[in-house]
Amino acid sequence: MKIQEAPIEPSLWYATAAPPPETYELEGRENTDICVIGGGYTGLSSALHLAERGANVALLEAKEIGNGGSGRNAGHCTPTFHFYEIPTIRRMLGEPFASRLIKRQTDAANLVFDIIRRYDIDCEGVQTGYIQTAHAPGMLPKMEKRCGYYQSVGKATRMLDRDEVARLTGSPRYYGGWFHPEGGHINPLGYSRGLARAAMSRGARVFTGSPVTAIKPDGMRWRVETAKGSIFADKVICGTGAYTTGFWPGLEQSFSRLGVAVMATQPIGDNLRKIIAPNNNTVVDSRGDAMIYKYNREGRLVTSAFVEGRRGGDIDYTKALMARKLQWLLPDLPEVDWQYYWFGALDMQPKTIPRLFQLAPGVVASLGYSGRGVPTGTMMGTVLTEWALGAPAQDLALPLEPLRSAPFYMNFAPRLFLAWYRLRDQQRARAGGADPPPF
Numbered sequence: 001m002k003i004q005e006a007p008i009e010p011s012l013w014y015a016t017a018a019p020p021p022e023t024y025e026l027e028g029r030e031n032t033d034i035c036v037i038g039g040g041y042t043g044l045s046s047a048l049h050l051a052e053r054g055a056n057v058a059l060l061e062a063k064e065i066g067n068g069g070s071g072r073n074a075g076h077c078t079p080t081f082h083f084y085e086i087p088t089i090r091r092m093l094g095e096p097f098a099s100r101l102i103k104r105q106t107d108a109a110n111l112v113f114d115i116i117r118r119y120d121i122d123c124e125g126v127q128t129g130y131i132q133t134a135h136a137p138g139m140l141p142k143m144e145k146r147c148g149y150y151q152s153v154g155k156a157t158r159m160l161d162r163d164e165v166a167r168l169t170g171s172p173r174y175y176g177g178w179f180h181p182e183g184g185h186i187n188p189l190g191y192s193r194g195l196a197r198a199a200m201s202r203g204a205r206v207f208t209g210s211p212v213t214a215i216k217p218d219g220m221r222w223r224v225e226t227a228k229g230s231i232f233a234d235k236v237i238c239g240t241g242a243y244t245t246g247f248w249p250g251l252e253q254s255f256s257r258l259g260v261a262v263m264a265t266q267p268i269g270d271n272l273r274k275i276i277a278p279n280n281n282t283v284v285d286s287r288g289d290a291m292i293y294k295y296n297r298e299g300r301l302v303t304s305a306f307v308e309g310r311r312g313g314d315i316d317y318t319k320a321l322m323a324r325k326l327q328w329l330l331p332d333l334p335e336v337d338w339q340y341y342w343f344g345a346l347d348m349q350p351k352t353i354p355r356l357f358q359l360a361p362g363v364v365a366s367l368g369y370s371g372r373g374v375p376t377g378t379m380m381g382t383v384l385t386e387w388a389l390g391a392p393a394q395d396l397a398l399p400l401e402p403l404r405s406a407p408f409y410m411n412f413a414p415r416l417f418l419a420w421y422r423l424r425d426q427q428r429a430r431a432g433g434a435d436p437p438p439f
């Protein structure tokens, strides 16, 4: 089975999220100003922000709300950049786009939690902060710099010493870390469904079970076709992420897919929860192949792992490995029982920041987030709203780029990098005198 075809039903979120709003398949012809394709954060946040601004908007989702990454991710909402430091983003993008994107991305968790509060979304949303921990002493100078970069854009981040990290994470394995108070976590499917409900409460029309098969010009407008109907629109926004199907030539080739498994333990008892992550933070370590955990509402520890090679095909092996890793990290943890285990796909591209592709005049796509889509997808909904409402390209937070295929090496580079990261993680730990985990 292709990774983007893995079912969402086995996920913890499917079992626990608040129910979706009532929606129907598109049948017949509809007219709208803006047609949005994709019922994930990108599409739903676009529909919500457009509807809030009074635009006439209709959204088409192939399956159900949150079917893609947005309903099955690990639920961490971290308002930082993935892989690249802020000065690198400045060099990569140049001004004025760099400052605009940095402002939007670093404020994006506040945007998420503001929407959750304003629309009273039932999605386990907690903004308790994000902790990145050093798995080797050599990582601390780098973290000090990173913490400083986020302070320089106005964030109240701070360094944590070894004792504080042990107290906040429940792990004696770390050498210190840094704290970002604006991070948090959510039930991702609950958040997706809540976004849909919010957009509909503002007048957006949301159709599910309606895969788009083609977007065709129709006079000065666009005709977005599904099996049983079509939507006529002035503008079209594509937010189909790693779950993109072939409705626009070349769009699926603009990224490569990387599989991720997410898993959740049995509920952890109250006494232990006072020791392990007592403040219910998101905890992620500095490994390239990072260990990451948080609780859900029932007190289950949720963690995730990139799947490739043996980790991809052999679920028993992966479960056993991840249990050993988590227990190595958290020695107080009792035997781990992975009661939920599911898969999802990431849309990876070399820049690892969002891309805004102009597919044709009046048609754009935003995808290729390479992870971190909870804040980024929500934030991109605001950028797409500005585009759809007529902001000139030079005023947007990101440059509008022509559609490009991902370089060929992206078909194997993320997997090779992961293998290399693992070796480097172990080497760094050993060089710093640390005892590395099983991997």
Ligand SMILES: Cc1cc2nc3c(=O)[nH]c(=O)nc-3n(C[C@H](O)[C@H](O)[C@H](O)COP(=O)(O)OP(=O)(O)OC[C@H]3O[C@@H](n4cnc5c(N)ncnc54)[C@H](O)[C@@H]3O)c2cc1C
Residues within 6 Å of the ligand: 037, 038, 039, 040, 041, 042, 043, 060, 061, 062, 063, 064, 065, 066, 067, 068, 069, 070, 071, 072, 073, 074, 075, 076, 077, 078, 210, 211, 212, 213, 239, 240, 241, 242, 243, 244, 245, 246, 247, 260, 261, 262, 304, 343, 344, 345, 346, 366, 367, 369, 370, 371, 372, 373, 374, 375, 376, 377
């Ligand atoms: C397992 C996993 C763990 C992750 N963990 C995190 C995390 O902890 N924190 C974080 O910030 N990010 C995380 N991410 C990344 C994040 O989930 C994604 O970046 C984000 O959800 C992308 O949102 P999106 O709206 O762009 O796309 P998606 O959520 O993938 O939505 C795209 C939607 O488009 C629909 N679609 C596709 N083709 C069509 C069509 N032809 N017609 C109509 N609809 C169509 C799909 O069905 C899908 O519902 C994770 C991702 C995965 C897979």
